Amino acid sequence: xxxxxxxxxxxxxxxxxxxxxxxxxxxxxxxxxxxxxxxxxxxxxxxxxxxxxxxxxxxxxxxxxxxxxxxxxxxxxxxxxxxxxxxxxxxxxxxxxxxxxxxxxxxxxxxxxxxxxxxxxxxxxxxxxxxxxxxxxxxxxxxxxxxxxxxxxxxxxxxxxxxxxxxxxxxxxxxxxxxxxxxxxxxxxxxxxxxxxxxxxxxxxxxxxxxxxxxxxxxxxxxxxxxxxxxxxxxxxxxxxxxxxxxxxxxxxxxxxxxxxxxxxxxxxxxxxxxxxxxxxxxxxxxxxxxxxxxxxxxxxxxxxxxxxxxxxxxxxxxxxxxxxxxxxxxxxxxxxxxxxxxxxxxxxxxxxxxxxxxxxxxxxxxxxxxxxxxxxxxxxxxxxxxxxxxxxxxxxxxxxxxxxxxxxxxxxxxxxxxxxxxxxxxxxxxxxxxxxxxxxxxxxxxxxxxxxxxxxxxxxxxxxxxxxxxxxxxxxxxxxxxxxxxxxxxxxxxxxxxxxxxxxxxxxxxxxxxx
Amino acid sequence: xxxxxxxxxxxxxxxxxxxxxxxxxxxxxxxxxxxxxxxxxxxxxxxxxxxxxxxxxxxxxxxxxxxxxxxxxxxxxxxxxxxxxxxxxxxxxxxxxxxxxxxxxxxxxxxxxxxxxxxxxxxxxxxxxxxxxxxxxxxxxxxxx
Numbered sequence: 164x165x166x167x168x169x170x171x172x173x174x175x176x177x178x179x180x181x182x183x184x185x186x187x188x189x190x191x192x193x194x195x196x197x198x199x200x201x202x203x204x205x206x207x208x209x210x211x212x213x214x215x216x217x218x219x220x221x222x223x224x225x226x227x228x229x230x231x232x233x234x235x236x237x238x239x240x241x242x243x244x245x246x247x248x249x250x251x252x253x254x255x256x257x258x259x260x261x262x263x264x265x266x267x268x269x270x271x272x273x274x275x276x277x278x279x280x281x282x283x284x285x286x287x288x289x290x291x292x293x294x295x296x297x298x299x300x301x302x303x304x305x306x307x308x309x310x311x312x313x314x315x316x317x318x319x320x321x322x323x324x325x326x327x328x329x330x331x332x333x334x335x336x337x338x339x340x341x342x343x344x345x346x347x348x349x350x351x352x353x354x355x356x357x358x359x360x361x362x363x364x365x366x367x368x369x370x371x372x373x374x375x376x377x378x379x380x381x382x383x384x385x386x387x388x389x390x391x392x393x394x395x396x397x398x399x400x401x402x403x404x405x406x407x408x409x410x411x412x413x414x415x416x417x418x419x420x421x422x423x424x425x426x427x428x429x430x431x432x433x434x435x436x437x438x439x440x441x442x443x444x445x446x447x448x449x450x451x452x453x454x455x456x457x458x459x460x461x462x463x464x465x466x467x468x469x470x471x472x473x474x475x476x477x478x479x480x481x482x483x484x485x486x487x488x489x490x491x492x493x494x495x496x497x498x499x500x501x502x503x504x505x506x507x508x509x510x511x512x513x514x515x516x517x518x519x520x521x522x523x524x525x526x527x528x529x530x531x532x533x534x535x536x537x538x539x540x541x542x543x544x545x546x547x548x549x550x551x552x553x554x555x556x557x558x559x560x561x562x563x564x565x566x567x568x569x570x571x572x573x574x575x576x577x578x579x580x581x582x583x584x585x586x587x588x589x590x591x592x593x594x595x596x597x598x599x600x601x602x603x604x605x606x607x608x609x610x611x612x613x614x615x616x617x618x619x620x621x622x623x624x625x626x627x628x629x630x631x632x633x634x635x636x637x638x639x640x641x642x643x644x645x646x647x648x649x650x651x652x653x654x655x656x657x658x659x660x661x662x663x664x665x666x667x668x669x670x671x672x673x674x675x676x677x678x679x
Numbered sequence: 680x681x682x683x684x685x686x687x688x689x690x691x692x693x694x695x696x697x698x699x700x701x702x703x704x705x706x707x708x709x710x711x712x713x714x715x716x717x718x719x720x721x722x723x724x725x726x727x728x729x730x731x732x733x734x735x736x737x738x739x740x741x742x743x744x745x746x747x748x749x750x751x752x753x754x755x756x757x758x759x760x761x762x763x764x765x766x767x768x769x770x771x772x773x774x775x776x777x778x779x780x781x782x783x784x785x786x787x788x789x790x791x792x793x794x795x796x797x798x799x800x801x802x803x804x805x806x807x808x809x810x811x812x813x814x815x816x817x818x819x820x821x822x823x824x
Contacts, residue, residue, distance in 0.1 A: 337720035578775065
């Protein structure tokens with residue numbers, strides 16, 4: 164159970180002033196990015212990457228993890244106050260949260276959201292911690308053959324769950340894999356797709372791919388829209404699917420402490436619902452792709468199904484806010500599991516996080532359990548501590564919270580562009596990376612503009628090297644017969660099943676929203 | 680004019696087609712995986728292109744939205760070019776101020792404050808505190824050596 168490591172890392176985190184300070188800085192940043200529609204947690208992670216270059220592995224990972232853990236809590240604020248969800252999961256909160264605001268219960272909805280997301284985040288982290296001893300022998304039994312198939316499975320999962328078109332998801336995933344082959348071939352040492360450029364021999368940096376595919380398109384899009392308060396297409400689709408009117412107006416709301424406490428009390432009264440949703444979603448979070456936007460909708464769906472009054476949902480039922488918010492935050496811990504132990508990101512946010520981990524020198528895989536268990540536990544505790552800090556900050560700032568999320572796009576765009584480009588330069592010290600971002604960022608905007616998912620590209624870039632190395636090792640050890648190993652057959656079955664699930668879902672209109 | 684959705688599919692066909700052709704010039708071991716990935720990629724992107732060509736025309740974007748897209752791309756290119764030629768410490772603050780004045784229509788003193796803040800972060804945090812050397816820019820290097 165690594166109890167000694169578990170508690171020593173907690174003690175280390177709590178007694179190291181710079182780590183506590185960094186978490187206290189990361190949390191309000193996460194709240195800010197989450198609460199500003201049009202920005203979101205992925206962009207927040209991308210923007211913070213240049214700041215962690217010189218940090219040691221633990222400090223950098225804890226900083227990013229703390230920020231990422233509270234993004235969804237921040238995301239509930241505009242969903243509830245102005246009915247503008249920044250992303251798919253936040254749209255589930257908007258259903259009942261915004262209806263409560265219209266009934267004059269904004270503070271209660273916010274209190275319920277803060278309480279549920281904090282407890283959800285804590286229970287998700289506990290789930291991850293308790294599942295480690297059970298999963299340890301399974302993870303350690305994985306060989307290169309299984310890691311190759313896991314890489315393929317990861318791309319398939321993300322592609323099937325990344326939007327309306329599996330074809331587009333697969334093409335983008337394969338494009339990411341292809342880009343991962345840029346550089347020196349591991350078996351022959353000869354350059355591939357380098358076009359005579361020496362700086363390409365090191366390959367395409369994951370950081371460059373992340374910044375180009377996420378930061379640049381988001382900023383161009385924000386500049387085109389001109390406002391940060393536009394509802395995202397996924398969120399709009401999710402709200403329309405549920406029959407909810409899209410919000411028309413924005414404005415600040417007054418919130419009192421008494422209302423906030425009433426909402427927190429509501430969470431305590433729905434303790435079994437919170438527990439069920441947390442465990443359900445933390446378990447789902449382990450599955451790559453499903454750990455993204457779908458998780459909060461599944462939690463919301465479970466809340467409606469298990470309620471004695473399903474007719475009240477969508478009209479301002481506090482349990483709807485509690486279920487959706489618990490789901491949004493509990494999934495983070497679950498999606499950390501495949502990210503850390505298999506190098507297969509659980510969600511697009513985790514794909515960016517994985518890129519940052521690699522940059523920090525943290526190599527995901529089974530060795531995380533044997534050689535770096537201290538980092539694993541530190542990240543689990545970072546999830547717990549950041550959720551607690553977040554709850555304290557949000558409750559304390561409740562009366563002023565109505566003003567959050569009103570950042571001006573014109574101020575954000577130049578800063579994000581300069582620091583995103585700085586991040587691309589700093590990683591390898593190549594100015595040519597800036598030109599690469601120009602090309603790939605333009606392609607990324609075209610993807611965004613025409614509904615092509617971008618997450619499979621990042622996952623392809625990350626998994627490409629793992630897939631190639633694992634395949635070469637597997638063929639070297641077993642030859643082509645590695646496909647017939649028992650775990651390999653299970654993984655092949657899962658790949659086929661995920662494609663089958665997609666076909667089934669396309670034939671039948673699904674309740675699960677897409678996730679780019 | 681070529682629709683954007685068709686253009687994206689066509690770009691993917693060209694990328695995969697080019698990658699597959701290039702792969703044949705590599706040693707057998709080096710081209711093994713690029714071909715395994717590239718050929719299905721080419722087939723799938725060709726299928727996507729055919730689907731897009733056969734689909735009904737999409738919703739046309741408004742001329743003003745198209746103009747804003749062109750403007751934003753021009754700004755993006757300006758940012759990259761400025762940073763490549765003059766480096767982060769010189770071009771970074773200037774670009775932030777220029778964007779705020781010309782695109783954001785902010786007042787000059789707000790833009791000046793934002794530029795000073797940018798310089799302070801770049802120089803204070805990255806160069807001094809974190810000890811990370813920032814790119815000086817091709818022209819700046821040529822002028823100052």
